[in-house]
Amino acid sequence: MSTVVKAAGTPTSAKAQAGEIVVSSVGKSYGEGQFVKEVVKDCSFTIERGKLTVMIGPSGCGKSTLIRLLAGFEKPTSGSIKINGKPVTGPGKDRLVLFQESALFPWMTTYDNIMYGPRARGEDTKEARSLAEMLLDKVGLRAFRKKYPTQLSGGMQRRAELARAMINNPEVMILDEPFRGLDAMSKELMWEYYSRLYEESGRTNFFITTDIDEAIFLADRLLIMTNVPTQVRAVVEIDIPRPRDLVSLVDDDRANEVKMEALSLLHEEAMKSFAGGSKAAADFIEAYSKRLRTKKE
């Protein structure tokens, strides 16, 4: 696999280049004895520095579990995770995780939420404040800076969270289905917005999703996961030049090729869990086979 940084993902600093994560033969089980549940099994992959790696897999396959391991909030049952060559032993400032469910602090205004990181580290400086102002503009929340999270819509909350993470300038940004539950319109706006942020910063990003269109629009590399217990089923390099355009991507042959490939793999994985009688998997198959049919026509 080449480590050549793609044209638009130009790294701006040494920091932006750091943050390689190597996951080797990681396993994770919950419970004991007859109740043991193996969620991740012999899973290995590399998140290359400065790249946007997207992980896609059926719902419930163990993606969020992997995130908790990467974040350092839980420890793998077996195997190892290394960041910049050093083993992960706990949470660290080098990684920033945006969890699946919004975790803005309800008792802080948008601005205070964004400023949380710098203040927590005793860096409530002029630079940090002007960075916060810039981010407020970027995520389009200037008018909502003094509002509390409950006064924001779901999409605004996600944007505020994104800004709160960005201000910390971590080496690695890890995002767990950050746009889940948004309507199609705001989702596409968020994709464009987020990929612009990524292209500007050039920092290492790891992005989890169950949405194939989202995955292809955003990814430099796509990790397709198996069903639970999860492993990497396939790695697809998505060499579509940046900045990408949603409209032209629809007619892009390479994009459609990747999409078909990914969908058939995901379909297979979902089938496996369907055999296990999972309702969620049945819904998943339903949704994806519908898409496959419309695409093939």
Place this chain on the structure above:
Amino acid sequence: MSSSRRSFFHRSTLRAFVSILVFVALWEVGARSKQWFGIAVPWVGNIPAPTAVLHVWMGLVRDPGYWQSWYLSLLRVLAGFLTAMVIGIPLGLLMAVSRNFNDTFFPTFEMLRPIPPLAWVPASIIFWPTQELSITFVTFLGAFFTVVINVLGGAESIDVRYFQAAQAMGASKWDTFRRIVLPATVPSIVVGSSVGMGITWNVVVAAEMISGGGSQAGGNGGGLGYFIWNSYVGGAYEQIVVGMISIGIAGYICSELLRMLGGYLTPWLRTR
């Protein structure tokens, strides 16, 4: 301001007024039934009528002794309540954040908690040098356990995602405590203190009745609880009702002040 004045004439306010008016009217008719119709309505026929109570009250308003009762009860409530807050909030927070501290103090706390505050009255009178201190102590106990258990419960039920988010952004233990644990617990502190305030009034009145309000205070100067008891002993039934309504009003004012303070401390909950 204007919005609160508008809401004063709101339908719910109107209903509240009608409800109170009907209640007082029925009470008046019941209490005067013997005088008006010749037959006393059972129970209600024996209690003083609202108009008679009002008449006595008007007289008492000019009596410094009556205000002295207010003052003494309020003082005891405030002293007991504030002490309960000052000791209870840090204790609850400490138990929530420190495993060791919790292991050490929680069992003792849980053993003392079920004892009703009033069961402490005799022991308290023996233990504390002055009657004033023993009443205040019992009042303190009334609020203390409620405050601690609410603070502890509130701090322990904080969503783990907030801690994870804070930790991931490089927050220290102290910063996490100050800017996550503390604000996240404020709503529980507010709830705990308003429940505690209610209990405090229950306790102070009962304690004043049991302890006699302090023989050294003399006569009509032992707080609203003693005021009621003294009126009962002296056969001044209208005064009993005045005492009861006074406690109701005092308790209501205290709760309302706490609610306002609570709202001020939790601006993010007002937006719901």
